[in-house]
Amino acid sequence: MDTPLLEFSNISKAYGQVHANxxxxxxxxxxxxxxxIGENGAGKSTLMKILFGLEHADSGEIRLRGERLDAKxxxxxxxxxxGMVQQHFQLAPALTALDHVILEQPHSFLGSFFEKLNRxxxxxxxxxxxxxxxxxxxxDQTVDQLSVGLQQRLEILKxxxxxxxxxxxxxxxxxxxxxxxxxxxxxxxxxxxxGKTIILITHKLREVIAVADWVTVLRQGKVAGTFAYEGQSxxxxxxxxxxxxxxxxxxxxxxxxxxxxxxxQNLSCTSHGVRKLDRxxxxxxxxxxxxxxxxxxxxxxxxxxxxIMPKESGLHFEGSIKYGEDDLLHLANxxxxxxxxxxxxxxxxxxxxxxxxxxxxxxLLGRHDFFKGxxxxxxxxxxxxxxxxxxxxxxxxxxxxxxxxxxxxxxxxIVVAREVNRExxxxxxxxxxxGVDIGAIEAIHASLIxxxxxxxxxxLVSSELEELLRLSDRIxxxxxxxxxxxxxxxxxxxxxxxxxxxxxx
Amino acid sequence: xxxxLLLSTLRLSTPLVFAALGGLFSERSGVIQIGLEGMxxxxxxxxxxxxxxxxxxxxxxxxxxxxxxxWALIYAFFVLKIxxxxxxxxxxxxxxxxxxxxxxxxxxxxxxxxxxxxxxxQRLGSEFxxxxxxxxxxxxxxxxxxxxxxxxxxxGESPSALQSAGVSVGLVRSISLACTGAxxxxxxxxxxxxxxxSYAPNMTAGxxxxxxxxxxxxxxxxxxxxxxxxxxxxxxxxxIRLQGSATFIPVQVVQILPYLVTxxxxxxxxxxxxxxxxxxxHV
Numbered sequence: 001m002d003t004p005l006l007e008f009s010n011i012s013k014a015y016g017q018v019h020a021n022x023x024x025x026x027x028x029x030x031x032x033x034x035x036x037i038g039e040n041g042a043g044k045s046t047l048m049k050i051l052f053g054l055e056h057a058d059s060g061e062i063r064l065r066g067e068r069l070d071a072k073x074x075x076x077x078x079x080x081x082x083g084m085v086q087q088h089f090q091l092a093p094a095l096t097a098l099d100h101v102i103l104e105q106p107h108s109f110l111g112s113f114f115e116k117l118n119r120x121x122x123x124x125x126x127x128x129x130x131x132x133x134x135x136x137x138x139x140d141q142t143v144d145q146l147s148v149g150l151q152q153r154l155e156i157l158k159x160x161x162x163x164x165x166x167x168x169x170x171x172x173x174x175x176x177x178x179x180x181x182x183x184x185x186x187x188x189x190x191x192x193x194x195g196k197t198i199i200l201i202t203h204k205l206r207e208v209i210a211v212a213d214w215v216t217v218l219r220q221g222k223v224a225g226t227f228a229y230e231g232q233s234x235x236x237x238x239x240x241x242x243x244x245x246x247x248x249x250x251x252x253x254x255x256x257x258x259x260x261x262x263x264x265q266n267l268s269c270t271s272h273g274v275r276k277l278d279r280x281x282x283x284x285x286x287x288x289x290x291x292x293x294x295x296x297x298x299x300x301x302x303x304x305x306x307x308i309m310p311k312e313s314g315l316h317f318e319g320s321i322k323y324g325e326d327d328l329l330h331l332a333n334x335x336x337x338x339x340x341x342x343x344x345x346x347x348x349x350x351x352x353x354x355x356x357x358x359x360x361x362x363x364l365l366g367r368h369d370f371f372k373g374x375x376x377x378x379x380x381x382x383x384x385x386x387x388x389x390x391x392x393x394x395x396x397x398x399x400x401x402x403x404x405x406x407x408x409x410x411x412x413x414i415v416v417a418r419e420v421n422r423e424x425x426x427x428x429x430x431x432x433x434x435g436v437d438i439g440a441i442e443a444i445h446a447s448l449i450x451x452x453x454x455x456x457x458x459x460l461v462s463s464e465l466e467e468l469l470r471l472s473d474r475i476x477x478x479x480x481x482x483x484x485x486x487x488x489x490x491x492x493x494x495x496x497x498x499x500x501x502x503x504x505x
Numbered sequence: 506x507x508x509x510l511l512l513s514t515l516r517l518s519t520p521l522v523f524a525a526l527g528g529l530f531s532e533r534s535g536v537i538q539i540g541l542e543g544m545x546x547x548x549x550x551x552x553x554x555x556x557x558x559x560x561x562x563x564x565x566x567x568x569x570x571x572x573x574x575x576w577a578l579i580y581a582f583f584v585l586k587i588x589x590x591x592x593x594x595x596x597x598x599x600x601x602x603x604x605x606x607x608x609x610x611x612x613x614x615x616x617x618x619x620x621x622x623x624x625x626x627q628r629l630g631s632e633f634x635x636x637x638x639x640x641x642x643x644x645x646x647x648x649x650x651x652x653x654x655x656x657x658x659x660x661g662e663s664p665s666a667l668q669s670a671g672v673s674v675g676l677v678r679s680i681s682l683a684c685t686g687a688x689x690x691x692x693x694x695x696x697x698x699x700x701x702x703s704y705a706p707n708m709t710a711g712x713x714x715x716x717x718x719x720x721x722x723x724x725x726x727x728x729x730x731x732x733x734x735x736x737x738x739x740x741x742x743x744x745i746r747l748q749g750s751a752t753f754i755p756v757q758v759v760q761i762l763p764y765l766v767t768x769x770x771x772x773x774x775x776x777x778x779x780x781x782x783x784x785x786x787h788v
Contacts, residue, residue, distance in 0.1 A: 075671040090669055092662030094779060102652075103659055103670045112653040 003066045005030040005197055006051075006166065010060035013046055019221045020046040024060070026216050026226040028166075033188060033198045035208045035229070038218035039241055039437035044201050047218070048168055052084045053077040075106075083164030085155040087171045093144035097137055097154050098123055101161050129161055133194070135187065148175045149184070167191070168199045173207060177295050178465060178498035185211050203241075203438070205234040217241055241438060251446070253473070254453040258285040261426055261457035262307075262328075266319035269302050269481075276302040278481040279319070284426065289448065289458040291472030293465060293497050299481035300430070300461045301346075307428055307459070308343050309333040323426070337366060342424035344415055346431045346461075352415045355404035360385060362403045363418050388417035392443050409440030416444050420451050427451060430461040445471060465494060477501055510742055515634055516700065518738030520545065520709075522637040523692030524716035525723070525730050526644050527573075527685040533648065533725055534681035535661040535674075535783040540580055540595035541689045542713025543602035548573035548693030550606050553620040553704035554613065562629045565698045566691065573690015574683050576602070581682040585675050591785055599713075607706060618706035623698060633695040638731075640688070645727040657681055661781035664788045674788050689713065711764065718767045724778045733770070740766045 004027035011024040021043045028034045038044050049055040051062060053071030062069045064080060071077035074084070091100060102122055107115070123139055130136050135153050143151060152172060159167055173181045188198055188211050202208065208215060208229065216226040217240045224240050262284040269277040277299045284290050294300055305313035306321060310329045321328040328336055343366075345351035353362045363385050364370050370381045382399070389397050392413040394406070403411060412432065419427060429448065433441045448471055452458055462468050468475055469492050477484045477500040484500040487493075524541045531538035552569030556562050576598065583594040607618040614620055648654040659667040660677045667674050692712070697704040715737055723730030744762040747754065 073671075074669055078671075090663060090666040092659055092666055093782060094662050095658060099655055099658075100666070103655060103666065103672075106671060107652055109672075109676065112656060113647070113651060115652045116650050117652055117655060 004028060005065060006069075007063040008047070008051075008060070009063070011047065011050060011057045011062065012059045013050060013055065013057050021050070021057070022221045024218075024221075024223055026223055028197065028199065029214065030197050031192060031195055032213040033192050033200055033211050034214045034216065035200045035202060035212035036216050036218065037202055037205070037208060037237065037241060038224075039203065039439065042218040042241070042437075043221040044218055045170065046221075048084065048170065048199070048201060051077070052082060052168060078162065078164070081163065081165045082168065083159030083162075083166065084168040085152065085159070085170065085172060087174065089151055089155055091143045091151055091154065094142055096140055096142050097146065098126065098139040100143070100154060101126060101158050104158055104162055126157065126161060130157060133157075133160060133187075133191065149177075149180045152176070152184075165195070166197045166199065168201070170201045171203075172200070173202070173204060175296075177501055178494065179502055181207070205237050208237060209234060238438065251449045251470075253449070255287075257287050257455055260284075261286045261323070262459075263322040264306075264319070265322070267303075267306060267321065268318045269299075269306065269315050271302070271315055276315070276481050277306070277317075280478075280481070280483055282476050282483060282486065284457040284459050285473075286425070286457045287452060287455045288473040289452050289460050289471050291468035291475040292459065292461040292478060293468050293475050293501055294463075294478035295501050296463050298478045298501075300478060302481075303478075304343075304345075304428055304430055304459075304461060307426075308336060308341065338368075340423070340425040342419040342422055342427040344419050344427070344429040344432055346434070348411060348415050349404075353403050353411070356402055359399045359401060359403050359406070359414055363399070363414065365418070367418065367422055369422065384421060385414075385417075388414070388421060392417055392447070393439075407437075409436040412436050413440055413443060416447055420447055424456055427456050427458045428461075429458060431463065432460070433462075433464065433467060441467075465497060468497075469494070510739075510746060513742040513745070514735060514739040516631075517741050518734045519634045519637050519695045520692040520700065520712055521716050521719060521734040521738055522641065522731060523633075523695060524689045524713055525719045525734050526637075526640055526727065527688030527692065528717050528720045529644065529725060529727060529730060530657070530681040530688065531577075531685040532720065532784060533661045533781055534657045534678045535664055535781060535786060536581075536584060536678055536682060537591040537785045538595065538685060539592060539714070539717060540577075540598050541685075541692075541716050542709055542711065543595075543599035544573045544576045544686050544689035545693035545696070545709045545713050546602040546606055546707075547576050548690030549697035549708055550609060550620070550693075550704045551690070552694030553623065553697040554609075556623050556627055556698050557614075557621055560627055562623075562627055562698050566629070566694055569690040569694030569697075570687040571690070573688070573693065574686035577682045577686025577689070578679070580686075581679045585678055585682075588787060603707070606704075610704070620697070620704040622703045625702070627698075628702060629695075629699045633691075633699045636691070637695070641727050641731045648727065653677075653680075661783050664783045664786060668788045689716075692716070715763065715767050718771050721778065722770045722774055725781060736770075737763055737767060 006028040008024050008026055011021050013021040024047060036044050046055060050057045053073045053076055069080060071080065098119060102117055126139055135157060137150060137153055137157060146154065152175065173184060176184055185207060192198055200207065200212065212229045215229045217224040217237065219241060260283045264280060264282050267277050267280040292300055292303065302315060305315060306317050307328060310317055311332050317329050323339065326339065349355050353365065363381060364376065370377050385399050389399065394410045394413050416432065432444050432448065436444065448458060460468065460471060473489055475487045475492065475497065477497055479501060524545055528538045528541050548569040551572035552565035555568035556565035580594060580598055583589040584591045610616050610618055610620060648657060656667060656672055656677045660674050664674045667677065693709065696708055701708065719733035719737055720730050722733040741763045744759050747759045748756055
C-alpha cells in the first residue's frame with residue numbers, strides 16, 4: 001500500500017491532569033471521507049486542533065504525504081493544503097460573501113493601503129468554482145442574509161478557493177435541517193469524488209453510515225478502533241464510542257393523567273416587524289411530553305419566553321396562556337416560577353447558572369424550597385445534590401467545584417436534576433442535550449421520561465429530531481412562527497416532520 | 506444671510522468632520538472611541554504652540570496630527586496590549602488631557618491655560634475645510650476599495666475571522682487608532698489655528714463627543730457621518746446667529762441647541778443602527 005496522506009503516530013496531549021489524547025495512531029487515505037467519531041470529551045477536537053496548528057502535541061508526530069508536518073499555526077497548515085470549518089462559523093454578518101473569500105488571500109501588510117481590490121475578477125473566479133462543485137452562492141449578499149446552510153457553504157468554498165485538499169469539518173450538520181443534511185452529505189460525496197479528502201468530525205452515526213469510507217473511533221483520548229466502514233451496525237459503532245454495549249431502548253410509558261395543564265390560545269408576537277409567533281394554539285397535558293420541532297429561529301425562543309418571562313422578555317404578546325386560573329401572559333417571571341414551573345433553558349451557562357460559583361451554590365438558584373426565611377437549608381440541599389450526583393453519575397463527584405469546571409454533559413445533568421427535583425407541575429425544556437455526550441443523553445432522557453411519568457406536563461423544544469421522536473407523546477411542528485401540524489405518537493414520521501419544518505404544508 | 510449661514514456651517518463643521526472620521530477609523534476597526542475629546546484638546550494645544558514658536562501654521566498642522574497620534578497610540582497600548590477596559594482608559598486619557606494642557610501652558614507660556622494669540626497671517630483659512638472634505642472621500646474609498654479597508658471592516662465585524670485569515674488584528678487596530686489620533690489632532694488644530702486665534706482652555710467644548718454622536722447618527726459610514734456633522738454644525742451656526750438677533754431668548758438657552766439636537770439625534774437613532782459586531786471585543 002502506498003504512503004497514507006496523513007499519519008498520526010503516538011500523539012499525546014495533556015491539559016494538567018487530563019489526558020486529552022494518549023498515543024493516538026491512525027492513518028487517513030487520500031480521496032476518502034474519514035469519519036472521526038467519539039463522545040464529547042473523547043479528544044476529537046484536541047486532535048484536530050493539533051493537526052491544524054491551533055494546539056501543539058506534547059509528543060508524537062503527524063506526517064503529511066510522508067513528511068513531518070509540524071504546523072505552528074493555522075496559517076502554516078493552510079499553506080500545506082489543510083482547511084478547517086469550525087463548528088462556530090467565523091463570519092462577519094455585515095460583510096458580503098465575496099469579501100470573505102478575498103480576505104483569505106495572503107497579502108503583505110505594507111501594500112494593503114494601496115491595493116485596490118479586484119472584486120470583479122474574484123466574482124468571476126468564484127462563480128466558476130461554485131459551478132465546478134455545484135455549490136451556487138449569491139456572492140454579493142451580506143452574510144446575515146444567507147441561511148445557515150449557505151453560510152456553511154461559504155466556509156467550505158473559502159477553503160476550496162485556495163485549493164485546500166484536506167477538509168476538516170467539525171460537526172458540520174449540527175446546524176442544518178434534515179433535508180439540508182441529506183443534500184450536504186451528497187455534496188461531500190461529490191467533493192470526495194473530485195479528489196478531496198474529508199475528515200468528518202461527528203457524533204451522529206447516521207452520517208457515518210451514509211458517507212464514511214473509513215471510521216476512527218476515539219474514546220477517552222485513545223483510539224478505540226480504526227477500520228474501513230463496510231456496513232457495521234450503528235449499535236456496534238455506538239458501543240465502541242461508549243465503551244459498553246449500547247442499545248437505546250424504547251422507554252416504557254406509564255399512562256398517568258392527561259388533563260390539560262396549559263392552554264395556549266391565539267398566541268402571537270411581532271418583533272421589529274417580523275411575525276415571530278402567528279396565532280399559535282396548543283395544549284400541554286400533564287403526564288405527557290409535548291415536543292416542539294422546528295429549525296432554530298422559527299418562533300421557539302419566543303414561545304419559551306411567553307411561557308416563562310412574558311413581561312421581562314421585552315416582547316409584546318397577544319392571545320392567552322391559561323394555566324389553571326391564571327393567564328401566564330399577565331404574570332411576572334417570579335410569580336410564574338411560584339406556580340411550580342421549571343425551566344431547563346437552551347443556553348445553560350448564560351441562562352441557568354453562574355459558571356464561577358460552585359455546583360452547590362448553583363443548585364440553590366430558583367429553588368425556594370431550600371430557603372427558610374433568609375436562611376439556607378444546607379443539609380437538605382447537600383443531601384439532595386449528593387443523591388442527584390450519584391443518580392446521574394456526575395463526575396467528578398465534588399459539589400464544591402466551580403460549575404464551569406465540569407464538562408458540558410455533567411453541567412447539564414446538574415441543571416436537569418435541579419429543575420426536575422423541584423417537583424414542578426410544568427417543565428419547560430429547551431435543547432436539553434446540546435453539546436452533551438451519549439452517556440449523559442441517556443441519563444437526561446431517562447430523567448425526563450420519569451418526570452413525565454410522575455404526572456408533570458413537559459414542553460420539549462429541540463432541534464434534534466431523534467430526541468423528539470424518542471421522548472414526545474405529541475409533536476407540534478413550527479415554521480415561521482406558525483404551527484404547521486400536530487402529530488400524535490403513532491403518526492410520527494421523520495420525512496413528514498422534516499418537510500413541515502422546511503415550511504411545506 | 507443664508508449664504509453666510511451656510512458658509513459658517515461649513516467652517517464650523519471642519520473640526521467635527523476631522524474628529525468623526527477619526528472616530529470612524531477606531532470604531533470600524535472594533536475599538537470603542539470616547540477619547541476623541543482628549544485627542545482634539547492635545548492636538549489643539551500642540552498646533553497652537555508649534556505655530557507660535559515657528560510662525561508657520563503648517564508646522565502647527567504637523568504638530569497637531571503627530572501629538573494626537575501619539576495620544577491615540579498611548580490609548581492603543583492600554584486597550585490592545587494590556588487589554589484594559591476601553592471606556593475607562595479613554596475616560597482617564599480625556600481627564601489627563603484636561604489636566605495636562607493648563608499645566609503645559611503654565612510652564613511654557615506662563616499663562617493660565619491659554620496660548621498667546623496668533624497673528625492673522627499665521628493662521629490657516631479654508632485649507633482645513635478642503636482637507637477635511639477630501640479626507641471624507643479618501644476614507645470612503647479606502648474602506649470600500651482597498652485591502653486595508655477590508656481588514657479594518659473585518660477587525661470591527663469579526664476579529665476572529667481576520668485572525669484566522671492570518672492578519673494581525675492588533676496591528677490593524679493600532680494603525681487605525683494612529684489614523685484616529687492624527688485626524689482628531691487635526692480637528693483640534695483646526696480649532697486653535699484656524700477657527701480661533703489661539704488655544705483656549707477647554708476649547709473643544711464637547712466637540713469630541715458630538716463627533717462621536719455624528720458617527721453613530723451616520724451609522725459608522727463616512728458620507729452619512731459627514732452629513733450628520735454638517736447638521737450639527739448648522740445648528741451651531743444658527744445658534745451663534747440667534748444669540749445676536751433673537752434677544753428675547755436667554756443666551757444660555759440658545760447655546761444649548763447643538764447639544765439638544767445631538768441628544769435628540771442619538772436617542773432617536775441609536776439602537777436602530779447596525780453597530781459593528783466586534784466593537785469592544787478582543788480576538
